[in-house]
Amino acid sequence: MDKKTKILIVEDEESIRDILQAFIQQNGYFVITAADGIAGYNLFVREAPHLVILDIMMPRMNGYELLTKIREISDTPVILLTALGKEQEQARGFDLLADDYIVKPFSHTILVKRIEAVLRRNKPDNPPDDIIRHGEVELRRNSCEIRYRDALIDFTPKEYELIKFMLENQDHVFTRNHLLDTLWGEEYYGNEKIIDNHIKNIRKKLDCELIQTVWGMGYKISSENPK
Structure with missing residues (x-):
């Protein structure tokens, strides 16, 4: 074990x-x-x-x-x-x-x-380690780091949590309210636009389409490599 x-x-x-x-x-x-x-x-x-x-x-x-x-x-x-x-x-x-x-x-x-x-x-043939790789994006759970094209990218704690959560649940579309409840907690009563702002900042820092907008629904990370 x-x-x-x-x-x-x-x-x-x-x-x-x-x-x-x-x-x-x-x-x-x-x-x-x-x-x-x-x-x-x-x-x-x-x-x-x-x-x-x-x-x-x-x-x-x-x-x-x-x-x-x-x-x-x-x-x-x-x-x-x-x-x-x-x-x-x-x-x-x-x-x-x-x-x-x-x-x-x-x-x-x-x-x-x-x-x-x-x-x-339920043991997988290839057990997951502490690194999630998605295209040229690499998230390291142990050190709470995200690298893009081998370069360390500076993310805020909430930006990191948002990317980590969505990478661990690829292809699932999340509404803004779902992301708020999960990452900010049910007691948060701020504007849901905070999600849009965080994703906008993430997109500025990563030169790829990691987080996709699903119009009228929310956001997702596709299991296909970002462009």
Whole structure:
């Protein structure tokens, strides 16, 4: 198991969340947590975890709804963790493309074994490293750097976060409001034009069409190399 593997736990009960985090971290994983579905989704798109452990009965957005939103943009493995043990409830989870389903109460040791099994099944042939390359653009996660044609480009923290998020979710069209909620947070009440300004600045610094405008919808980075 790679000790850099990042696991997101979305669980509204603080005591359970804390116990899970401590136990899973003891087994060498890096763990991040959220207390409800909306916070969990925002953390998912921002942090790009390798696996999600997801409770079903949560406020604001339940686990089924969150799983559906995750599957719209990612095939990251998801383990559902819940007290709902009926066959039809488990079937619904698998229909929504969950990778495993664990009913409370459960053994923490078995949970870790399930995590290992799911990660093993979903291990890519060529595991991603800390560098995202897209045409002549290179983003380095560890050092928070972006290079273009091997030259280091000076971006603000928000510009870097915007490029990183969109590179990690290529071909997905994001509205201004979605980008605001994800990168600035739900408590931000400023003008959505701040997104346009950031993208305008990014385009000035990169002599290529990295971020594309999808008229009437928003912005995206295509998986095809920029021109």
